Amino acid sequence: MRIAVIGATGNVGTAVLDDLSSRPEVDSILGVARRLPDTDAAPYSAAQWHQADIQCSDVIPELAQALQGCDAVIHLAWLIQPNSERSLLRRVNVDGTRHVLEAAARAGIRQAVVASSVGVYSPAEDAAPRDENWPTEGIPGSHYSVDKVAQERVMDEFLQQHPDFSLARLRPGLVFQRGAGSEIQRYFAGELAPVQLLQVLRPPVVPLPAGVRTQAVHAQDLAAAYAQAALLGAHGAFNICADDLLDGQAIARVTSGAGPVGLALPLPAHVVRALIKAAHRARVLPMDEGWLDLARHVPVMDATKARDQLDWSPRYTAAEALEELIQGMAAGEGRPSVPLRPRELNAQDRSELPAKNHELDDQVDPVLLRHYMADHLAGATVGVQRIKRMSADYVDTPVFPEISEAAEAIRRERVFLIELMKRQGFPRAMGSAALAWAGERVGRLKPNGRLPLDRSPSTLVLEAEMMLSAVTGKLHGWSTMKEHAHALGVDPAVFQSLIDDAEVQRDQLETVHRYARRRAFRTDRETFEKTR
Structure with missing residues (x-):
């Protein structure tokens, strides 16, 4: 059986690749992603790869061609951030689901498994377990929930047009695993959150909003459910969660690491919500207040149907999955893909x-x-700093994958250089780095022919040129260090690999520059259009 996994580089997608690659029923796997992972590293090396941006309708013919020969599709692609780009989130998450299903139908596939969520359900104020027949009107105040509801409506419409299609929708709780620690920190707590302290100190008392109650599942358990649904040709909705409930006291016990003596300190939910809202609006906290609304009002799910029809049962408790996540966040754990990138060097x-x-x-x-x-x-x-900002500013453009992949490689190389200097006993020259950092920010204030809050079409051209110059300079820097590799105690092949990576980054930035320069100064073309 050949199975395509759309969104195969994130938290769940990586776990699904792990699971599928171990199943004898699966002959081959096609991984589809907007940004490709390290395809030489496990589990990504187990798949063939196709790069696609599912937000645009013109992806359908291309994706349909790539899906030829597949027996089933597992659709997991979902954009969590940036919260502020609501139209982008809707295009990727809702329109993207429509495009994937239509491409699958054109390719002659008659089976798909789609990632839905507990967030699709209407509120419930008690802890009575609900099955898949509970209303699916979502949680007011949560944009994630709103989009999950809209996504399920897309599935309903698709099934009306393709009644012979088997479509399973899995509705998991929160999904945790150690390898997603760095990703989940970035998406919800932010890069500056001092989660590293949890390696040496666990708080005996954990402040939590009153009324928090959620369910979770380990990513490996969820991956097994996706694989089972695909292999069995399942149809309909399935709740996926561990048996135990994570209420405030349970979360406190795990977070404190103190077992039954860990204590939760309930805080007024409306106060915490206001603080989260203010921190998010101030861009201090990536997570918005809708996630708290979700955690306080989603129903408790009954996963009996998945046990009976998918022959599925969780191997991890929700508490064990949460403990893994905490350890992963503290250590900055990740995997070799852009979404799951570790905080530091692997x-x-x-x-x-x-x-x-x-x-x-x-x-x-x-x-x-x-x-x-x-x-x-x-x-x-x-x-x-520059390419990180470019990645954020141009997340809705067709060249975002090239910018984002280059940004991750440049970030990782900087961390490598810092560690290399440390091991030589070289002190960091904080003054020059600080001046350079400040100069980069002052440079952003230059006039560009637009209002200060507008994106000028010419800015992308200029920024691509500056990054091309920077990468060229870096390439020569690695070449110089390669000449002195033995003195530095490093295999020359390491620096050659960095040189090769710089060449890839230069090619990626050339693609960005080519795209921008052809549009920036024209009145008949849009620089920030959603298609190439």
Whole structure:
């Protein structure tokens, strides 16, 4: 059986690849994503890959062609952030589902499993378990819930037009696993949240909004449910959750790490909601107040149907899944894809570095080399900030995948350079990095022929050119360090790999520049249109 997984690089998609690759019934897997992962690393190496942006209707013929020969589709693609881009979220999450199903039908596929959510259900104020017949009008105040309801309506309309199609919709609770720790921190708590402290200290008392009550499932258990639904040709809705309920006290016990003695400190929900709303509007907190509304009002699900019809049962409790997530967030865990990128270097990157306090040989001037590397680090700091902002500013454009993939590679290389300098005993020159960082921000204030809050079409051209210059300079920097690789205690192949990566980034930025320059100065073309 050949199965296509749409959105195969995120929390659930990665787990589904893990699961499918171990099943003898599955002959081959097609992974589809907007941004491709490291296809040489497991579990991504188990799949063939196709790059597609499902938000635009013109993707349907291309995707239908890619899906030829597949027996089933598992559709998992869902954009959580940015909250502020509601039209983008709706295009990817709701329109994208329509495009995927239509492409599957055109490809002759008659079976799909789609990721829905507990968020599709109407509110329930008690803890009585509800089955799949509970009303699906969503939770007021939650844009995630609103879009999940709209997505299910798309599925209903599709089935009316294709009555011979088997379509299963899985409605899981929150999905946790250790490898998603860094991703979930970025999406909900933010990059600056001091979650690292949880490695050394667990709070004995955990403040929580009163009335929080949710269910969870480990990503591996959810992946098994998706695989079972696809292999069995299941049809209809299925609740997917662990048996235990995560209320305030249960969350406190896990978070504190103190077992039964962990205590929850209930806080007035309306006060917490107001604080979350203010922090989100101030761009301090990625999560908006709708997520709290969701956690307080979704019903408790009954997963009996999944047990009976999918022969599925969870191996992890919700508390165990939450504990894994906390450990993953504290350690900054991730996987080799852009959505799941780890917070710091992974084990492979660290193995390429010299031992700590590595001493240079006598033929290299440590002062000159330190200053050279510090200057490159200052440039890398500017580059990371610039391309990170570009990734956020142009998330709704066709060249976002190229910008985003380059941004992740540049971020990772900067962390590598910092660690390399540490292991040489080189102090970080904070002054030059800080000045470069400040200069990059001042540069944003330059006039561009538009109001300050508008995006100028020419800005993307100029920013792509500046990043091309920066990547070219970095490439020469890696070449210089390769010449002194043995003195630095690093295999020259490591620097060659960095040089090769810089060439890839240059190609990606050339694509961005080509796209922008052909539109920026024309009156008959839109720079920020949604199709190429």
